Amino acid sequence: MKRLFRPVLLPLLAAMLSASAGATEVKGLSMQVHDLATPFVQVWERNAGKPDAEFLRDFRSTIGARFPGFYDAQRFSGMFTPAQYENMIVKARAEFPSMRAAYEKKVARFTQELPGHIASFRASFPDYAAKTDIWFLHSLGEMDGGTRTLDGKTYFVFGADAMVKYHGDGDEAAFFHHELFHDYHEMECSGEPxxxxxxxxxxxxxxxxxxxxxxxxxxxxxxxxxxxxxxxxxxxxxxxxxxxxxxxxxxxxxxxxxxxxxxxxxxxxxxxxxxxxxxxxxxxxxxxxxxxxxxxxxxxxxxxxxxxxxxxxxxxxxxxxx
Known part of the structure; x- marks a missing residue:
């Protein structure tokens, strides 16, 4: 495959991803990365042995409040009631111990590998602006990666839990390039044929x-x-x-x-x-x-x-x- 040029790795992106709170801009790009995957581990740990109601309250205030449009039953157009959606959060809590080691490894690899994946993608598509915010989170089983439109705004979402479930411990480069291409491509045609x-x-x-x-x-x-x-x-x-x-x-x-x-x-x-x-x-x-x-x-x-x-x-x- 012909390479148009080999750009310098984005030095601030790795540091940005390591922060578990807030979001950081990358120099030269308008992209921000929000890490909610790491706080899920923290919420799970500090509620060990506590009732599900305590976990739910902590989840809502620590994680849900930072991305309310995503963690909301209403966006599923009646597919789930609010109570059913809360049950999904509780289920994610119960299942987490069995995936914790793989989940934390996936979080660490995301931090380490995303800068290189963006750099290699831009070597082939140098006009990729990397402008859509990335939200890295526990998706409650919904998705490994893709976009979601919430209140008219597009968000770029990666689900660490689904990445564990569907990808195992394999090489993630092709997956990231697939999803980065979707962010780059942005072809929307009327009627969704x-x-x-x-x-x-x-x-x-x-x-x-x-x-x-x-x-x-x-x-x-x-x-x-x-x-x-x-x-x-x-x-x-x-x-x-x-x-x-x-x-x-x-x-x-x-x-x-x-x-x-x-x-x-x-x-x-x-x-x-x-x-x-x-x-x-x-x-x-x-x-x-x-x-x-x-x-x-x-x-x-x-x-x-x-x-x-x-x-x-x-x-x-x-x-x-x-």
Whole structure:
């Protein structure tokens, strides 16, 4: 992969991440990093042996008050009642001892490795502004990494607990490059059609692979659920035929089957297969474009490229669908 230049590591970022309270600006960037993952350990420790109500009060005042839009049942649009959401916090407390060692190791690695991941990403995408605040926290099982829009503002969130659960102790470079690319890409198309999600996730996975050629499926998050790639390859013709008919749809069941690990659809095809299919589409388009050029496509141009690629791949794998 061609490197445009090799920037100096961001010297203030490592120091910034080590602070467990407040947020610190990085010189030359508008990004701030808020560490709420470390305070979770502290809240858990000082409430050992105390009732759940004491833990909840401490959690709310120490952690929840610093990111109230995130730790709020209301943002789930009725999926959870406030009481059910509090039960999720209590459950996270109960489960924490079994993951504590891995969690603390993940927190330390985040601190150590993020500056290098940002630097290497900017070597390939030097115009990456790193302007979206990062919130590093215990996500109560919700997410390993991604963005959340709260009250009209976008937040860049990393969940240490889900990183432990889904990533194990492997190399995190591909994961960080995937998520940093989402922050860089910022392509939002009206209506949230399937093709746009396919492009966003597939291109991020493709960039992560290009930047980390040795990354395996697990490190690329293409092994959730287990054997995702192998199971999709067995039905690749059917998978592209099904995808072809859904590209301009914004149906949430179709979306769930392609991009969520649970919920799925009634096709009999692997759940979350859209990540792998999107990767294959990006790989196909990447035969004639650099990843930098692909990242700059507007919605109309991206849609044209995606639809043409899916048609090519659908025809190429048509025989296996029979």
């Amino acid at each position: 399937i093709w746009a999600s396919l492009w966003n996730e597939g291109l991020a996975t493709y960039v992560a692979k290009r930047m980390n050629p040795a990354a395996n499926n697990s490190e690329l998050l293409l092994d959730i659920p287990r054997n995702l790639v192998a199971d999709t390859q067995k039905q690749l013709g059917r998978a592209f035929e099904d995808l072809h008919g859904k590209l301009d749809s914004d149906d949430r069941t179709a979306y769930a089957g392609l991009f969520q690990g649970r919920g799925g659809d009634d096709t009999g095809l692997p759940a979350r297969r859209g990540y792998y299919l999107g990767y294959l589409v990006a790989e196909d388009i990447g035969k004639t474009m650099s990843m930098q050029q692909m990242a700059k496509l507007d919605c109309a141009s991206a849609r044209t490229a995606v639809l043409a690629s899916v048609e090519r791949l659908r025809k190429a794998h048509a025989a296996s669908a029979k």
